[in-house]
Amino acid sequence: MWVFDSGSGHLMTMDVQFGRRVAHWRTRRRLSQQEFAFLMQRSLRWVEALEGGRRQADPNLSVVTEIAARLGVSVERLLYDPVVLCPAESEIDAVRAVLHRHDVITGRTDDAGVDPVPVACLRRDLVHARTGFQAGHFARLGTQIPALLIDATRAAERHQGEDRQEAYRLLSLSLELTEAAAIKWGDGELAVMAGQRAVAAAERCEDPVIKASAARHLADAMTSHGQAAAAVDFARAAAARLQPELLQRGALGWSVLGMLYLKAALAQAAVAEADDRSPDAAARAVPALLDEADEYAARLGGDGNELWTSFGPTNCALYRVAAHVQLSAGADAVVVAVGIPPAALGALPRERRAHLLTDRARGETQAGLREKAVDTLLEAEALAPEEVVCRPRTKELVEDLRLLGTGSAQRRLRGLADRCGLPR
Structure with a gap:
């Protein structure tokens, strides 16, 4: 813009x-x-x-x-x-190709003459890429991630002592970023692959915070790939296993533990949405998981961004909106979204704010407020264009609104659909 x-x-x-x-x-x-x-x-x-x-x-x-x-x-x-704003298929394919490389899979590199990247440089590159993600810039990750994964793999193999543990930590976090980007790109299979590798690398670094962080990303990937029930079990098992150590780590531990419960809640909502026999019973388990996350947010006493979680009371509210949308309770989602204090929302990264707006637009669509949904999507586009015009789930909402009709907002919607690259 x-x-x-x-x-x-x-x-x-x-x-x-x-x-x-x-x-x-x-x-x-x-x-x-x-x-x-x-x-x-x-x-x-x-x-x-x-x-x-x-x-x-x-x-x-x-x-x-x-x-x-x-x-x-x-x-x-x-x-x-x-068309240029969104990642090219060749770039996504390049990320997939790196994950299929022998050295990245096995952790064994053949180029003995190449020195590993210092962990400080690796950390700097990861922070740069992660900061871009939170700013809503997902396309360029297609060119950043391959080098990150190769460098982190080599560093984990070649460094010794504390530097090796730090390299495994950074490798896990780089794989988490790969998973998060794949979710934005709409590639659930790629997300699961990266998420599983992140969990494996986290176990090698022996840091409970990184283990919990990797687990919450894998749970998210499993949900997006149609494995919601398994995601609930995995997230809850990770939380139970790691909770004693995480509680001793202060804000950092509370943040990743709270995020595990938020991911479990969204996965449980997806389970309920897919349950043809007893969806109400499955849905009743969602609030308890959200409440569990709220307890850890209350310990923080405010919003934070430990390990790029954006965890705190405001992000917990964002997940309540998402859960209502997943359960097709659009009116409830809108009520929660409207009740989030603007100042608190404005302090969150652009990616979080735009994500909320797209969820809110989905809730407004479910509630029959389709003209308002168009305006909300346009607000999200102004904030973080890639969240709207590139992300498959948002483009599907735009297409749904075109089919349903949006009254006086139809012209604005037509322009948005053109920018999304949707056929007329």
Whole structure:
């Protein structure tokens, strides 16, 4: 998303994908970086920095206009094109290919002459990628994750002592990130594969916090892949096993323990939704799991973001909204969503806020508030475009709204559907 600043003459960007779009259209026009540099009368280094996102964070409008003209594309499409915004299938395939590599599977590398990445550098790269995820930037993870996994695997094998334990910790967290990205990409099978590897790496690092963190990610992946009942059992078993140690770890331990119960609650809601015989009985188990998470949030005394959990009372409320939506209780979901204090919500990462808005839109759709649902989706898009125009579950909601009809919001919905790349 871009806003023109008339005072500076610059486009103030909320979209880090500008360089990605330039590279996309340059490639489509069969231009090398050097050829494009000639056309722009700039250096090759300038083009490399531009496409790599290291230059022109706030480009002058005249520069953007010139780039668009040289590439034969409209300024609007250069600034906002969902086809470029979303990850390419080849990038998702590259992540899958890395998970199938012999060294990544076995933890045994053959390149003995290559020094392992220092754990401090590995941690820095992970923090950078994780921070991007929480900001709602999922597409670029397709290019970040493969290197993270390879470097972390080599580090876990080659380092010794405390550095090896830290490398296994970072490997597990990198695999968690892979799982989380796969969920956003709508690839449940890939998510389960990464989640299982994360749990295995966590066991090697011998840190109960990392074990719990990996377990909650795997439970999420299992639920998304149609294994909700198994996810409930797994999350609850992990919580029971690790609880004594986690309670001694303060805010960090409470956060991952609370997240295990939140994931168990959503999995239980999915069990109830799929239960044709006694859905009400299955649904009655959901509030108890949410209440359990609330208890750990109360211990924190406020919202936090330990180990990128965003755990606290506000995120617990977000999960209540999601659980109501999963149980098709849209009106209840809207009531909970409306009751979340704006200041508390505003303090959460963009990914969490946009996720809530898409859940709220789903609840509004269930409650028959379809025009309002469109406005809520547009609000989510403005906040974190990739959560709306790239994520399969959200695009399905947009398609449902098109089929159901949205009255006076139909034109706004049509524009959103176009940006989602949905056929007319």
